[in-house]
Amino acid sequence: VDTLSLETWLQPPENRLALHEVDRLLSTTAISRGDGRTRSLREASAPMILVDPVVAIGEGENRRLSGFLELTSTDAIIVLRGDEILYEKYFGDNGPQSRHIVMSVSKSLCGMLAGTLVAAGELDPDTRTSVFVPELAKGSWGSTTVRQLLDMTAAPDFDMNYLDPSAEVQAGDRSAGWRPRRDGDAAGTREFLEGLRGLGEHGREFHYCSATTDVLAWVLERAAGIPYERLLGERIWSKIGAEADASITVDDHGSPYACAGMCMRLRDLARFGRLILEDGRVSGEQIIPTSWIRETARGGLFETEDEFDRASGTYKNQWWVPSDDRGTFYAVGIFGQYLWLDPATDLTIAKFSSQPKPLDHSEEHVFAFRSLSDTVARQSSRHVLSEGINK
Amino acid sequence: VDTLSLETWLQPPENRLALHEVDRLLSTTAISRGDGRTRSLREASAPMILVDPVVAIGEGENRRLSGFLELTSTDAIIVLRGDEILYEKYFGDNGPQSRHIVMSVSKSLCGMLAGTLVAAGELDPDTRTSVFVPELAKGSWGSTTVRQLLDMTAAPDFDMNYLDPSAEVQAGDRSAGWRPRRDGDAAGTREFLEGLRGLGEHGREFHYCSATTDVLAWVLERAAGIPYERLLGERIWSKIGAEADASITVDDHGSPYACAGMCMRLRDLARFGRLILEDGRVSGEQIIPTSWIRETARGGLFETEDEFDRASGTYKNQWWVPSDDRGTFYAVGIFGQYLWLDPATDLTIAKFSSQPKPLDHSEEHVFAFRSLSDTVARQSSRHVLSEGINK
Numbered sequence A, B: 001v002d003t004l005s006l007e008t009w010l011q012p013p014e015n016r017l018a019l020h021e022v023d024r025l026l027s028t029t030a031i032s033r034g035d036g037r038t039r040s041l042r043e044a045s046a047p048m049i050l051v052d053p054v055v056a057i058g059e060g061e062n063r064r065l066s067g068f069l070e071l072t073s074t075d076a077i078i079v080l081r082g083d084e085i086l087y088e089k090y091f092g093d094n095g096p097q098s099r100h101i102v103m104s105v106s107k108s109l110c111g112m113l114a115g116t117l118v119a120a121g122e123l124d125p126d127t128r129t130s131v132f133v134p135e136l137a138k139g140s141w142g143s144t145t146v147r148q149l150l151d152m153t154a155a156p157d158f159d160m161n162y163l164d165p166s167a168e169v170q171a172g173d174r175s176a177g178w179r180p181r182r183d184g185d186a187a188g189t190r191e192f193l194e195g196l197r198g199l200g201e202h203g204r205e206f207h208y209c210s211a212t213t214d215v216l217a218w219v220l221e222r223a224a225g226i227p228y229e230r231l232l233g234e235r236i237w238s239k240i241g242a243e244a245d246a247s248i249t250v251d252d253h254g255s256p257y258a259c260a261g262m263c264m265r266l267r268d269l270a271r272f273g274r275l276i277l278e279d280g281r282v283s284g285e286q287i288i289p290t291s292w293i294r295e296t297a298r299g300g301l302f303e304t305e306d307e308f309d310r311a312s313g314t315y316k317n318q319w320w321v322p323s324d325d326r327g328t329f330y331a332v333g334i335f336g337q338y339l340w341l342d343p344a345t346d347l348t349i350a351k352f353s354s355q356p357k358p359l360d361h362s363e364e365h366v367f368a369f370r371s372l373s374d375t376v377a378r379q380s381s382r383h384v385l386s387e388g389i390n391k
Helices: A014-018 A065-071 A105-119 A146-150 A168-175 A189-195 A210-224 A228-237 A266-277 A290-298 A362-390 B014-018 B065-071 B105-119 B146-151 B168-175 B189-195 B210-224 B228-237 B266-277 B290-298 B362-390
Strands: A028-031 A054-058 A061-064 A074-081 A084-090 A246-249 A262-264 A314-316 A319-321 A329-333 A337-342 A347-353 B028-031 B054-058 B061-064 B074-081 B084-090 B246-249 B262-264 B314-316 B319-321 B329-333 B337-342 B347-353
Touching: A028 A228, A054 A065, A054 A362, A061 A065, A065 A074, A065 A362, A074 A266, A074 A362, A105 A146, A105 A210, A105 A228, A105 A262, A105 A266, A105 A290, A105 A329, A105 A337, A146 A210, A168 A189, A168 A210, A189 A210, A210 A228, A228 A246, A262 A266, A266 A337, A266 A347, A290 A314, A290 A319, A329 A362, A337 A362, A347 A362, B028 B228, B054 B065, B054 B362, B061 B065, B065 B074, B065 B362, B074 B266, B074 B362, B105 B146, B105 B210, B105 B228, B105 B262, B105 B266, B105 B290, B105 B329, B105 B337, B146 B210, B146 B314, B168 B189, B168 B210, B189 B210, B210 B228, B228 B246, B262 B266, B266 B337, B266 B347, B290 B314, B290 B319, B329 B362, B337 B362, B347 B362
Parallel strands: none
Antiparallel strands: A028 A246, A054 A061, A074 A084, A074 A347, A246 A262, A314 A319, A319 A329, A329 A337, A337 A347, B028 B246, B054 B061, B074 B084, B074 B347, B246 B262, B314 B319, B319 B329, B329 B337, B337 B347
């Protein structure tokens, strides 16, 4: 494959190239790293390095890490403890400098960005959406609050079946420029959002819906008064010590696809994770409020019932929260994109994949990441023990 | 303007936005900055800073610098002496982090890249083009040498009239994905190059031609065995202390438009200039051979007779060389893109513009840049003098 096409880029075998060469196919705009220093990540010392550990990929089912990575069509993975690299691997023509699309991991960046506006007094989550975006007063979103957007409890009439052309999620993709247009499609993401109808009462249940994040992004843009991609750059991307600009896909009017369109280097995604695990602070500066991160990690009100969520749990501020005993929360995108944060072991796992199908292997990922965390915890206690003996 | 269209992006008023938002409209791929340190540029001390000096813009015609910048639809300009910033300004919605297209300044990056391959023994300029690219053996390029490509003395049948749809330069743009396709157009840049006919004997005259650079890029890619964008990243862009990735537009097959398609931040273009003025070395490492830079600055064999060249002079290794008494050489792209290097005063000027017409104001630029160089030389000698007095 060297040609990419709007009809088939999300399908195998084309998606193996397309997911890290999005700017060859789609309209994008940059999210700036600023011009500051890169956060340095260093190789861990020998006893802590993961060679090819056995991981669980299901109840009573184990595999070597390398086997799990192959099974899940991995393009790139990095495992950090603190700022130390325990494991890092690239596959195919991916490398540390490839910029891979992160799909719905984009949502979780949006959620943290919202926290910076709340802290700055620019956004009150209890406000109605239409206060910020009057264009949405009439349709499905008119009576939603920002809080409902954040936690995905708004209830638009929206089918998330990624493989059905008549589903709203595909219509949204088409208006965003991700798929070939059909007659009657909205001319852009925001026109699409305006046209969505309501389904039920907002705030009563969890409804995982890509459009909800795009509405949230529109709210943030209005609340801060600058375009979403600049806002993300100024408040977050230029603060994490990123080594490269990120990018985001945009529609014909230049509006970003906040729910899915971000592309970035793997190490930079991991650096974003590090910022969160360090309570949102970088060398004394508070980038994301600690309270916002803690609120996120505590999880939401409603049990999720979504195919991503084999681990069960809740969804809060655009993050998945399994509510396990280690305080894990994570971001996930279709075709196998992950940012997994385990506060108990100070572990960050970032993973890019190009699975043949959008929704496969969620369960395997959750098992494998937990299992990696266990391995690191064990190695670490052995390491501490042996250091003690050596003294 | 917020929508960009393939029909009109190069025209005013749309080009004011389009030229720094190319990735919104065209297919691109990244040229990596690597993950190293940024070369720091620092504000000059007060007596050296340029406030708004009077500059010449023609024979006996003067204007304030600000007036010249307005006249030439400037988007961004930086003036460096050594690594010190004497002047830096951004206009409209451009900023230090905008990534602007540099048009034919891209050619000059290609020319310096060639020098790295010559130094590595991968490329002998006396070799025939078809040795590296057998696909070109039959057409216009079959009997050219790499040297003729470098110095633009190949003679393809190629009309550079940028405003004529029947000119080869527009057909090249169409095959590169820059303009809407017409029946009979080549499917991509390389197919377009294969189809070009010859006009006269190669090596006898200067023929400024965009396709020549694309052939050169193809040669470099084959000589090194890796794609052009990766080659540029590995050999040059990751070595200059760039603060951001550059990008380059690509056709439907992913082939880059080496003659015109690079986009970058202004300061990074200036950093590329600094590398050259420092004899191709960065902290002891030789990136571009000094001999290649000197050969370039000495100029070519044939007088140029091109609309860019109101300063007269020659063209060598993809650089314009006016052969003045200060050793100036420079890169220029349509709509007002410049990298001006003045070894005598150690001056680097990088400028992005979005002029209404592609070819205007070349003469004014050359006058103004010379004049800025004079001003700096004067200020500098006064500065040295006054420092002497103070002692």
